[in-house]
Amino acid sequence: MITVQNLSKTYADKAVLTEASTRFPAGRVTSLIGPNGAGKSTLLMLMAGLIKPSQGAAFFEGKEVSEIPVSDYAKKVATLRQTPGFSMRLRVNELVAFGRFPHTRGLLNTEDRQIIDEALEFLSLEHLSDRYIDELSGGQRQMAFLAMTIAQQTPVLLLDEPLNNLDMKHAVQIMQALRRLSDEQGRTVILVIHDINFAANYSDQIVALKSGRIQFEGSVTETLTEERLKGLYELNFEIIDSERGRVCNYFTPHTGV
Numbered sequence: 052m053i054t055v056q057n058l059s060k061t062y063a064d065k066a067v068l069t070e071a072s073t074r075f076p077a078g079r080v081t082s083l084i085g086p087n088g089a090g091k092s093t094l095l096m097l098m099a100g101l102i103k104p105s106q107g108a109a110f111f112e113g114k115e116v117s118e119i120p121v122s123d124y125a126k127k128v129a130t131l132r133q134t135p136g137f138s139m140r141l142r143v144n145e146l147v148a149f150g151r152f153p154h155t156r157g158l159l160n161t162e163d164r165q166i167i168d169e170a171l172e173f174l175s176l177e178h179l180s181d182r183y184i185d186e187l188s189g190g191q192r193q194m195a196f197l198a199m200t201i202a203q204q205t206p207v208l209l210l211d212e213p214l215n216n217l218d219m220k221h222a223v224q225i226m227q228a229l230r231r232l233s234d235e236q237g238r239t240v241i242l243v244i245h246d247i248n249f250a251a252n253y254s255d256q257i258v259a260l261k262s263g264r265i266q267f268e269g270s271v272t273e274t275l276t277e278e279r280l281k282g283l284y285e286l287n288f289e290i291i292d293s294e295r296g297r298v299c300n301y302f303t304p305h306t307g308v
């Protein structure tokens with residue numbers, strides 16, 4: 052379980068996250084939503100231990116994240132950063148093998164190879180296994196990085212915009228995979244996501260940020276309402292519930308004008 056308490060981050064006197072306190076339920080999918088610059092990635096990176104808080108703390112199983120040795124934390128929490136840069140010429144399966152590093156320190160055994168194959172299979176990437184990363188499309192590369200994160204086999208995954216560069220079919224495939232990680236394997240998934248409709252249909256929990264503060268949080272039905280979304284994004288929404296799920300329509304905010 053990850054919790055944050057009075058968590059704040061300031062850059063040169065500019066507060067980008069202010070007194071955030073919340074808990075992320077174990078084994079569930081939580082989406083961090085909100086407009087550009089709201090502080091979503093900052094909150095995720097603080098939980099990942101990749102940046103230090105100015106005030107307050109993030110906790111993993113009751114221990115302050117900044118006090119957990121990096122090598123131990125990497126076995127518990129895997130992080131996929133936004134647009135990960137990678138200049139080395141690597142094949143997809145070699146990239147995914149990096150996910151095993153916290154466990155193996157580089158020496159892969161048969162079990163590691165199996166886990167790598169399973170991560171590729173989980174995202175239906177077997178056909179790309181021998182392809183070079185720099186010869187993939189943006190979406191294929193994004194999927195390969197996600198496979199690396201999955202191969203790390205941590206109880207918690209922190210994902211910053213995992214749907215970046217993905218077409219609709221692949222976005223659905225990723226969100227279904229994240230649900231399976233939660234439903235079938237009990238893993239905790241916390242992701243930053245802009246597509247409100249994917250958040251609505253695949254999350255257990257929503258945490259909404261605006262101007263560095265948590266505006267609201269709770270279940271999809273509690274949080275993704277016309278009134279709350281209007282306040283968050285300053286757009287008119289129409290919420291449509293059907294048996295296939297909830298659709299938040301903001302595409303034509305000025306209908307009738």
Ligand SMILES: Nc1ncnc2c1ncn2[C@@H]1O[C@H](COP(=O)(O)OP(=O)(O)OP(=O)(O)O)[C@@H](O)[C@H]1O
Nearest residue numbers: 062067085086087088089090091092093094243260
């Ligand atoms: N290293 C940094 N130095 C200075 N300011 C930063 C730094 N990192 C982030 N910020 C600022 O913090 C604010 C929050 O950024 P953050 O990336 O957390 O927002 P976000 O909600 O993830 O945005 P987006 O949806 O656009 O990715 C922004 O105003 C950003 O410019």
